[in-house]
Amino acid sequence: MKTIIAAFVLILYPLLFCETVFADVSVSLKLDRVEATLTDTVRMEIRVDGSRTSDTVPLISGLESFRVTKGGTSSRVKIINGSVESGIDYAYFIQPKKIGAFAIGPAVIEIDGQKLKSNTVTLEVKNAAQSAGADTGPVFIEASISSNEVYIEEQTIYTLKLYHRINVDDLALSLPEIEHVSFKQLGDPRNYQTVYAGKSYHVLEVRYALLASKAGNVDIGPSKMTMTVRQPGGRSLFDDFFSDSFFKGRFPSISSGRPLHLSTRPIELKVHDLPQKGKPTNFTGLVGDFKIESQLEPDNVRTGESATLTVCVSGKGNATRIPIIDFPDLPFAQVYSDQPAFETEMTDHGIGGTKTMKWALVPEKEGRFDIPELTLSYFNPETHAYHTLRSPHQVLTVLPGKKQDETVFNASLDNNSNDRGSLKKEIEQIGEDILPIHTAAGGLSVPFRIMTSGWRFWLSLAGPVAIYLVLLAGLNLRNRSHHGRARSRSRNAYKKFMKRCRKVGGDSIDLLDAFKEYLNDKFSLSIGTLTSSDAGRLLEKHNVNTGTAGKIRQIIETIESAVYAGNNVKDSNVADDLLKLVKTLEKEIR
Amino acid sequence: MIRLIKLTTIGLLIVYFSSWGLMAKNLGSETEIFFDANQAYKNGRFQIAADGYLELIENGFDAGHVYYNLGNTYFRLGSLGKAILFYERARLLIPRNDDLAFNLSYAKEQVVDAVDEQQRISMLNISGLDSLNWQETFFIFTITNIFFFSILGIRLVKEADWSYYLFILSAIIFSICACVLFIKWYGTISDDRAVVLSEEALVRAGPDIKDTVLFKLHEGTVVHYERKEDNWALLNLSKDKRGWVESIHVEQIAKIERKDKNAAPFSERRL
Numbered sequence: 123m124k125t126i127i128a129a130f131v132l133i134l135y136p137l138l139f140c141e142t143v144f145a146d147v148s149v150s151l152k153l154d155r156v157e158a159t160l161t162d163t164v165r166m167e168i169r170v171d172g173s174r175t176s177d178t179v180p181l182i183s184g185l186e187s188f189r190v191t192k193g194g195t196s197s198r199v200k201i202i203n204g205s206v207e208s209g210i211d212y213a214y215f216i217q218p219k220k221i222g223a224f225a226i227g228p229a230v231i232e233i234d235g236q237k238l239k240s241n242t243v244t245l246e247v248k249n250a251a252q253s254a255g256a257d258t259g260p261v262f263i264e265a266s267i268s269s270n271e272v273y274i275e276e277q278t279i280y281t282l283k284l285y286h287r288i289n290v291d292d293l294a295l296s297l298p299e300i301e302h303v304s305f306k307q308l309g310d311p312r313n314y315q316t317v318y319a320g321k322s323y324h325v326l327e328v329r330y331a332l333l334a335s336k337a338g339n340v341d342i343g344p345s346k347m348t349m350t351v352r353q354p355g356g357r358s359l360f361d362d363f364f365s366d367s368f369f370k371g372r373f374p375s376i377s378s379g380r381p382l383h384l385s386t387r388p389i390e391l392k393v394h395d396l397p398q399k400g401k402p403t404n405f406t407g408l409v410g411d412f413k414i415e416s417q418l419e420p421d422n423v424r425t426g427e428s429a430t431l432t433v434c435v436s437g438k439g440n441a442t443r444i445p446i447i448d449f450p451d452l453p454f455a456q457v458y459s460d461q462p463a464f465e466t467e468m469t470d471h472g473i474g475g476t477k478t479m480k481w482a483l484v485p486e487k488e489g490r491f492d493i494p495e496l497t498l499s500y501f502n503p504e505t506h507a508y509h510t511l512r513s514p515h516q517v518l519t520v521l522p523g524k525k526q527d528e529t530v531f532n533a534s535l536d537n538n539s540n541d542r543g544s545l546k547k548e549i550e551q552i553g554e555d556i557l558p559i560h561t562a563a564g565g566l567s568v569p570f571r572i573m574t575s576g577w578r579f580w581l582s583l584a585g586p587v588a589i590y591l592v593l594l595a596g597l598n599l600r601n602r603s604h605h606g607r608a609r610s611r612s613r614n615a616y617k618k619f620m621k622r623c624r625k626v627g628g629d630s631i632d633l634l635d636a637f638k639e640y641l642n643d644k645f646s647l648s649i650g651t652l653t654s655s656d657a658g659r660l661l662e663k664h665n666v667n668t669g670t671a672g673k674i675r676q677i678i679e680t681i682e683s684a685v686y687a688g689n690n691v692k693d694s695n696v697a698d699d700l701l702k703l704v705k706t707l708e709k710e711i712r
Numbered sequence: 713m714i715r716l717i718k719l720t721t722i723g724l725l726i727v728y729f730s731s732w733g734l735m736a737k738n739l740g741s742e743t744e745i746f747f748d749a750n751q752a753y754k755n756g757r758f759q760i761a762a763d764g765y766l767e768l769i770e771n772g773f774d775a776g777h778v779y780y781n782l783g784n785t786y787f788r789l790g791s792l793g794k795a796i797l798f799y800e801r802a803r804l805l806i807p808r809n810d811d812l813a814f815n816l817s818y819a820k821e822q823v824v825d826a827v828d829e830q831q832r833i834s835m836l837n838i839s840g841l842d843s844l845n846w847q848e849t850f851f852i853f854t855i856t857n858i859f860f861f862s863i864l865g866i867r868l869v870k871e872a873d874w875s876y877y878l879f880i881l882s883a884i885i886f887s888i889c890a891c892v893l894f895i896k897w898y899g900t901i902s903d904d905r906a907v908v909l910s911e912e913a914l915v916r917a918g919p920d921i922k923d924t925v926l927f928k929l930h931e932g933t934v935v936h937y938e939r940k941e942d943n944w945a946l947l948n949l950s951k952d953k954r955g956w957v958e959s960i961h962v963e964q965i966a967k968i969e970r971k972d973k974n975a976a977p978f979s980e981r982r983l
Contacts, residue, residue: 556818557811559781561750563743566773582854586861593865 147172151182151227151240154314155327156470159250160218161317165193168212168229168240174199180212180229184242187224188216218247244471250317258319260287263347265386272334273394275409275440276503277472280305280332282345282386285316285323289352290382295328298343302336308468331473333440337395344385351382396501400508408500410439410474414511418493418518425523428458428482428548433496433513441466441475447496454520455485485520492517608646615643616708623701630684633697637678640704644711654678666710674703742773753781758788776805776845780812787819792932793909795819800907800934800965804900807843823932827949841896853893860886903966906937906947913962915955919944926955937964 147170154165168180174197193213200207218224227242261284268279282295297305308329316325334340396409416433423429435444446462460480467474485491493516501508600606619640626632638652645664649656658675662668677700684696749764765782768774779802787795799816806812841849860882867875908929916923919941929935929947938946938954945959 554818556784556787556815559750559753559784560777560811561747562777563746564777566742566746566768566775566778579850582850582857586857590861590865593868597868 147233147236147238149180149229149231149238149240151229151243153226153243153245155312155316155325156244156329157246157248158218159248159316160221161250163215163217163315164245165314166214166216166226168214168231169209170211170231170233170238171207171209173233174208174210175233176210177232177235180231180240182214182227182229184224184226185216187219187222187247188226189219191215191217218245221247221249223247258285261285261290261349261351261382261384263345263384263386265342265345265389267332267342267389267391270390271392271394273409273501273503274335274337274396275333275407275443277331277333277410277439278391279308279472280330280342282328282330282347284326284347284349284384285318286326287321287323290349291352291379292348292350293326294348296346297330298345300340300342303332303334303340303342305330305332306468306473308470308473329470332391334391334393337393340391340393342389342391344388346386347384349382349384350379352379397506397508402499402508402510404497405499405501405508406443406445408440408443408445408498409503410437410441410500411502411504412437412439412441412444412498412500412511414496414498414513416496416513416516418516421517422519422521423485424521425485425488428484429518431481431483431493431516433479434476435479435498435511436467436474436476437500438469438472438474439500441473441477444475444477445498446477447479447498449481449496450494452483452491452494454487454489454491455483455518458482458484483518485518488520488522490517490519611643611646615640616704618643619704620701623697630681630689633700634678634681634685637681637700637704652678654682661707664711666707670703670706670710674700674707677703742768742771746773746778750781753785753788758785761785762789774801774805776802776809776812779805780809780815783812783815783819787815791909792819792822793907796823796932796934797907797909797963797965800905804903804966805845805847807845819932820934824930825933827933827935841892841899844896846896846900849893849896853889856882856886856889900966904937904964905934905966906945906962906964908933908935908957908962910961913957915947915957917955919946919956923956927953929957929961934965935962937962 150169150171152167152169154167155162158164166182168182170176191214193215195210195212197210198208216226223244223246225242225244227240229240231238231240264283264285266281266283268281272278284290284293308331312325312327314325314327316323332342412435414433414435416431418429418431420429431449433447435447442464444464449457449459451457458481460482462477462479464477465475467476483493495515496513498511499508500511601610619636622636622639623633626636634652637657638649641647641652641657641660642649645660647660654675657678658671661671661674677696680694680696681700745764745768749761749768752758752764753761762782762785765778765785768778769782779798783795783798783802786792786798796816796819799812799819802809802812803816844852863875863879863882867879908931911931913929914925915927915929916925936948938948940946940959941956943959944956945962946954946956947962948954
C-alpha cells in the first residue's frame with residue numbers, strides 16, 4: 123500500500139510542479155452570442171488559463187446597461203501528452219436593459235499580485251423579434267446578412283440561425299453555391315436560448331464571412347438544412363440513453379425520429395465595383411480597414427553589423443491580399459529580405475490577418491540615415507475612399523566598424539561587461555556542403571555484429587534458457603536417485619523436526635517420536651524404538667561432540683521417564699532444551 | 713551430476729566467447745581497399761572510390777562508416793538518390809553519428825519532391841529506439857538474458873531472500889528488454905522504405921507501360937515499397953498517392969540486393 127501511495131506521489135508531484143512553474147496565465151472574456159434582444163439572457167464567461175486560483179473575483183467594465191446574475195465558478199485541469207493545462211471559469215448571465223451596441227470588458231482579475239486584463243467584446247441589443255404573420259412552428263431557420271450593399275471583396279456577415287423548441291439532431295447544412303461569392307466560417311457554431319415571438323427557443327447560430335469578387339446583383343439562394351426531429355412525448359427512456367454522443371453511430375437503429383428539411387429565404391446582395399476615382403497606382407485590391415507598424419531593432423549599429431526592420435500590416439478585411447512590400451535599395455547599406463509570415467485572425471465580426479515582413483540591413487557607411495517609408499494602399503468601404511498607409515519614420519545610426527574603434531570598444535567592455543553579449547556578432551553561414559568521409563580503419567568493424575550472426579545469435583538468444591533447463595533437469599534427476607533422496611531427506615530433517623515440535627506442544631510421546639524420526643531422516647536409518655542409550659551411541663558414532671551427545675541422552679531419559687510415568691513435559695523446559703540441542707547438533711554434523 | 717552440469721556450462725561459455733576472437737576477420741586486405749578508396753575520394757576519383765566501398769560491402773564489411781563514405785561518394789558523383797540510399801543504410805548501423813545526420817539532412821534538402829516523412833510514425837520513432845542499432849539492442853538483451861537466467865539458476869540451489877529480490881528485479885528488466893528487442897526486430901523487418909534512384913520516375917496506375925501516369929517522382933525521394941510484380945514495384949506515399957513504377961527506378965533501404973558476382977574486384981581496378 124505504501125508503495126502505491128509513493129508511486130502516486132511520484133507521478134502527481136511533477137504534474138503539480140509543472141502547473142505552478144510553467145503555467146502562462148491569460149484571461150479572456152466570451153459571450154455566447156453577438157446579438158441579443160431585450161428578453162434574452164446572455165451567458166458571459168471569464169476564462170482564466172494557467173491558474174486555478176485568483177486573488178480577486180473579476181471586475182468587468184461595461185455592464186451598466188445589464189442586469190447581472192452570477193452563474194458559478196468552475197476549475198479545470200487537463201493533461202494532454204504530459205503537458206498540464208489548468209484554469210478557472212467564471213460564468214455570469216446578463217440581461218440587457220436597453221437597446222444599442224455595448225462594449226463589454228475588459229475583465230480585470232488579480233492573480234499572484236498581478237493584474238490581468240481580458241479582451242473586450244461587443245454585444246448588439248435589438249428589440250425582441252416578432253413573428254411575421256404565420257406561426258413559425260417548433261423548428262425554423264433564418265438567414266440574414268449584415269449589409270445588403272457591399273463593394274467587391276468587402277466582407278459581409280452571413281448569419282444562419284436554427285430556432286428549435288424540440289430536440290433535433292443529425293444536422294447537415296448545405297450553403298448556396300454562387301459564382302464569384304465565397305463563404306468562410308467564423309468560429310464554431312454557438313448554442314444559446316432566446317425568445318422569438320413570445321416563445322422560448324434554443325438557437326444554433328453559424329456565422330460566415332461572405333466575399334463577392336464581381337460587381338452586380340447577387341441572389342444568395344436558400345441555405346438548406348436537414349435534421350432529425352424528435353417528436354415530443356414520442357420518446358422512451360432508452361432514446362435519451364442511446365442518443366448520447368457515446369452511442370451515436372454505434373446503434374443507429376435504436377434512435378428514432380422524423381427527418382426534416384428546411385430552407386432559408388433568398389437574400390439579395392448588391393455588389394458595387396470599387397470606385398475608379400482616387401485609385402492609387404500601387405493599389406493591389408486590399409479592401410477593409412488596415413494599419414501599418416514598423417520597428418527597427420537595434421537602431422544603433424556598427425558598420426558590417428546588421429539591424430532588422432520589421433513591418434507589420436494588420437487589419438480586418440481581405441488580409442490575404444496584403445502584398446509583399448518592395449524595399450528600395452539603400453545607398454548606405456545592403457538589404458536582405460526575410461520570408462514574410464502571415465497569420466489569419468477570425469472574430470465574430472469578420473476575418474482579418476497580419477502580414478509580417480522583415481529586412482536585415484547591413485550598413486557599409488557611418489552616419490545617421492533615414493529609413494525610407496514604406497507605403498501601401500487599400501480601400502476602406504466604411505469611408506468609401508482609398509487610403510495609403512505609411513510606415514513610421516525610422517532612423518538608423520551607424521558607428522565606425524570594430525577594427526577602427528578597437529580601443530574604445532575594449533574600454534567600453536571593461537566598463538560594462540554586460541554590453542559584451544550585445545556587441546557579439548551572429549555567425550554568418552557563408553557556404554554549405556556535406557561533411558567529409560570517415561577515414562579511420564575502425565570504421566570497418568561493427569560492434570556486437572558477431573553476436574547477431576549464425577549460431578552465436580541462437581546461442582545468445584537460447585543459451586541461457588537452455589543452460590537453466592539443463593540445470594533444472596539435472597537437479598530433478600539427482601533428487602530422484604537413491605543417494606539424492608537420502609541427501610534430500612537428511613537436509614530437510616531439521617525443518618521437519620521443528621515443524622513437528624511446534625505441532626506436538628508438550629506431549630512426551632510425540633516429542634520422543636519426533637526426535638526418533640529426526641535421527642532416522644538425518645542418518646538414513648529406520649529405528650523402530652529409541653532409547654536414551656541408543657541415541658547416545660548413534661550420535662557418538664557420527665562424530666558428534668561427547669558433551670552434546672551426553673546432554674541429548676539426559677534429555678531423552680527425562681522424556682522417557684515422563685512417558686512411563688504418564689506425564690507430559692509441557693510445563694518444563696525439556697522441549698525447548700531439546701530444540702536447542704538439535705540446533706547445536708545440526709551445526710556439529712555439518 | 714552437478715559437476716557435469718558445471719563443466720558443460722563453463723565449456724559452452726568458453727566456446728561462445730572464444731569464438732568471438734576466432735571470428736575476428738583478417739582485416740589486412742580490406743583495410744587496404746578502404747584506405748585506397750579513401751585516397752581515391754580525396755583525389756577526386758569518385759567512381760573508383762565508390763567501386764572500392766562497394767567491394768568492401770560485397771565482401772561482408774558492410775559497416776556504417778563504409779555506407780556513409782559511399783553516400784558521400786555518390787553525392788559527389790551527382791547521384792542524389794544513391795547518396796540518400798546509402799546514407800539511410802548507414803543510419804541503420806550508426807544511428808547516432810552526427811556527420812551522417814548532417815549529410816543526410818543536407819542531401820534531402822536537395823530533393824525536388826516534398827514528401828512528408830512523418831506520415832508514418834513507426835513504433836521505433838515513438839520509443840526512441842531508432843537511436844540504437846539492431847546489434848546494440850541485441851547485445852543489451854543478451855546481457856539481461858544471461859543475468860535473468862543466472863539468477864534463476866542460483867535460486868535452484870540457494871533460495872535466499874536476496875536472490876528473490878534480485879529475481880524480481882531481473883524479471884522486470886528482462887521483460888522490458890524482451891519487448892524492446894521485439895519492437896526493434898519488428899521495426900527492422902517491416903522497414904519498407906525505398907529511394908527513387910532515377911532522375912524522374914513515372915508512377916502509373918498499374919504495372920504496365922500502357923497504364924495512366926498518375927504522378928512523377930524525382931531522384932532521392934523516400935517512398936514506401938509495398939510489393940513487387942515482375943519488374944514493377946508498387947509504391948505508397950500516402951493514402952491517396954499510390955502507384956506502380958518500374959523497379960529499376962527504386963531500391964529498398966533495408967533489403968540489400970548483391971551486385972553481379974562476375975564483376976572485376978576493386979583490387980584489379982585500382983590505379
